[in-house]
Amino acid sequence: MAEKDRLHGTLDALVLKTLSWGPRHGYAIARWIEETTGSDIEVEEGSLYPSLYRMERKGWIEAEWGMSELNRRVKLYKLTTEGRKHLRQETSEWARFSSAVSRILLVN
Amino acid sequence: MAEKDRLHGTLDALVLKTLSWGPRHGYAIARWIEETTGSDIEVEEGSLYPSLYRMERKGWIEAEWGMSELNRRVKLYKLTTEGRKHLRQETSEWARFSSAVSRILLVN
DNA sequence: CCCAAATACCTTGACAGTCTATGCCTTCGC
DNA sequence: GCGAAGGCATAGACTGTCAAGGTATTTGGG
Numbered sequence: 001m002a003e004k005d006r007l008h009g010t011l012d013a014l015v016l017k018t019l020s021w022g023p024r025h026g027y028a029i030a031r032w033i034e035e036t037t038g039s040d041i042e043v044e045e046g047s048l049y050p051s052l053y054r055m056e057r058k059g060w061i062e063a064e065w066g067m068s069e070l071n072r073r074v075k076l077y078k079l080t081t082e083g084r085k086h087l088r089q090e091t092s093e094w095a096r097f098s099s100a101v102s103r104i105l106l107v108n
Numbered sequence: 109m110a111e112k113d114r115l116h117g118t119l120d121a122l123v124l125k126t127l128s129w130g131p132r133h134g135y136a137i138a139r140w141i142e143e144t145t146g147s148d149i150e151v152e153e154g155s156l157y158p159s160l161y162r163m164e165r166k167g168w169i170e171a172e173w174g175m176s177e178l179n180r181r182v183k184l185y186k187l188t189t190e191g192r193k194h195l196r197q198e199t200s201e202w203a204r205f206s207s208a209v210s211r212i213l214l215v216n
Numbered sequence: 217c218c219c220a221a222a223t224a225c226c227t228t229g230a231c232a233g234t235c236t237a238t239g240c241c242t243t244c245g246c
Numbered sequence: 247g248c249g250a251a252g253g254c255a256t257a258g259a260c261t262g263t264c265a266a267g268g269t270a271t272t273t274g275g276g
Contacts, residue, residue, distance in 0.1 A: 005232070005263055006205050008116035012262095017213050027224050033212065040208035047263050049226060054262090072223055072271065091213050097114050098206045100148035104141065105125050105199050113234055113261070120233095135253050155234050157255060162233090180243065180252060 007041065011051050012060075013090040014041070016083055019061060025074035026052055052077060060086050115149065119159050120168075121198040122149070124191055127169060133182035134160055160185060168194050 018029050030043035055061045060083030068074045079087070126137050138151035163169045168191030176182045187195070 005117045006201070007264095008233080008262060009113050010209055014209065014212055025224075026226095036212055037208040040204050044264055045225080046227080046265070046267095050262075068223080070223065070272075074224065093114065094209065094213055096148050098210060100145040101118055101122065101202065102206060104122055104144055104149075105202055115235095116233060116262080133253075152235060153254080154236065154256080158233075176252080178243075178252065181241090182253065 007047065010094070011043070011047055012055055013087065013094060014043075015048070015051055015055070016060060016079060016087040016090065019077055019079045020084065020087060023064075023076045023078040025066075025068065025076050027074070028068075029077070055083065058086075059083070115155065118202070119151070119155055120163055121195065121202060122151075123156070123159055123163070124168060124187060124195040124198065127185055127187045128192065128195060131172075131184045131186040133174075133176065133184050135182070136176075137185070163191065166194075167191070 014033055015029055018024060018032055024032065026045075026048055030045065030048050033041055033043050052061065052063075056063055056077075059080060061077045062080055064076050064078070066074055066076045122141055123137055126132060126140055132140065134153075134156055138153065138156050141149055141151050160169065160171075164171055164185075167188055169185045170188055172184050172186070174182055174184045
């Protein structure tokens with residue numbers, strides 16, 4: 001429980017950012033985030049899929065069924081214009097927030 | 109709701125760090141964090157007091173009734189050894205986490 | 217040919233921390 | 247005497263994460 005829940009509220013932004021490089025399916029999004037962060041961030045599927053539905057409902061991403069390179073049925077998500085806009089906002093909020101926290105936590 | 113809940117899981121560490129400068133009462137902790145971050149972080153009392161009780165229960169802080177400079181009855185909190193240890197851990201976890209998120213979010 | 221592992225999606229339930237809102241009491245300035 | 251500010255406290259709704267389960271398909275090794 002020590003490490004837990006730290007993701008709270010941040011996952012959506014991470015997923016959006018991942019999709020900003022191009023369409024990806026859920027499983028791949030999770031793996032990509034984990035690899036990119038050297039497993040500093042682990043994306044649980046029980047968090048990921050709800051996040052995807054949430055954002056699809058809000059119109060930030062769109063889904064389409066397709067096939068992966070490994071010949072498996074996958075649901076490909078891609079960023080909408082709305083989503084891109086929201087990502088920009090989330091990013092700047094994160095910058096402000098994280099710098100504020102670091103200002104307190106990491107000084108002295 | 110856009111800005112909301114971003115604090116999630118971070119408040120405890122911020123409070124502990126605030127107390128690492130010396131004992132303070134709840135209200136003062138909140139004001140100090142807000143001032144220090146230029147209101148980038150707002151500490152709601154409905155979040156603060158539960159956080160204080162939580163940490164008192166866990167033995168990270170200790171409370172004692174006293175008087176403020178403004179001559180008001182206040183509950184002064186101070187960091188315990190255990191709390192100081194926990195703060196170190198929280199701090200390093202924050203550093204890892206925030207750098208991981210920034211690595212994804214703030215690049216390119 | 218079978219079986220395990222990896223890929224991929226999905227759902228349920230518990231949990232925990234934040235927020236909004238409210239209440240109460242005291243001190244100080246006017 | 248009254249309002250604003252200082253100060254503590256709690257209830258309830260909300261929401262997102264996580265653990266743990268489930269299904270199905272494909273691939274590769276023995």
